[in-house]
Amino acid sequence: MSASLFFTACQAPSPENFFGKVVLNTNLIADFAPDRFGKRLEQETVEFADIPSSKNAGDEAQKTVDIKIQTVEKALKDINALHVSDDDAKALKEKSIALFEKVLPVYKNEYTAYAKLCDKKGSTEEKQVLLQKIQQDYMPGIDKTFDEVYVLGKAYAEKHNLNVNWGN
Template sequence: MKNRLVIVTLFIGMIAVISSCNRPSADEFFQRTVLNTNILHDFAQESFTRTLTSTIVKSENLPADPKQNNQAQQIVEAKIAYVEQTIGRIKDMTPPDEDAGAIKGKSIDLFYYVLPVYKKEYMDMAKRCDNNEDVETIEQLALAIEEDYAEGFDNLYLEVLELGKAYAEKHNLNVKFGN
């Protein structure tokens, strides 16, 4: 009987240790769920369109570099990979306290909001850039993305930031938020 009690106690203790290993500090949690959203700052913005269309510019005096045939697609693929990786990392985290659960949920919502747009609309736009299609047509696609997704993105992004500000203040995290 004593042996069973010892084994059960050790088993429960081991489970507690394992489950707490995935519990980040307040600062680590904040960095992963709130600060990581900075990668999305140019979503549904003219600046991301400029980044993609800047790959169209080719020098007439230099031979075409085969590595440059898909520069815009590589930019979008990098965003997609980062967003997917971040979603996985956030999902795997155990919130360190009660306030963190809401931030985790909103942050995941935000990343899931942008992911299909990067995969479909932005990838389509990138392919057009890599094929040296008309910049005006590409800019019209960008405008459609802004019209369809900017407001929803802004709302989710601001929710994450507001929750993040309150969380940072509560946990005395040294964070400065821009306007």
């Protein structure tokens, strides 16, 4: 019985399952760009004087970043656990891992710092410096890797006859 469990655990995933974990899971970070995620974090801290239920605890933006970090770490763990044997799947898996590994430290560092500024009602200037740093230092490489994942993903989907709507 343990031999059959080992065999099952080491089997390559179905093309659909593999594609879901390495390509579709990139939707988890589709809002990574500073203009989108920064705005989302800012909105987490909005309070309305005439609506008592909108009163914040002061860590809403930080909680959002923490959840995003956990989500990315789980996706990375799941992708790393996939066993693949063909070259196109290996290339796609490696590129997807590279993408998640590029965004994770930015969530842990710059976006965490940005969230703290949002929660503490920091200055617009301080927040803009962080968002500009993300845009200038990280977005070109992340956008390039995103594109590479999608190119490889499209080829993989085509090869395995997966019905995928790319939103084009």
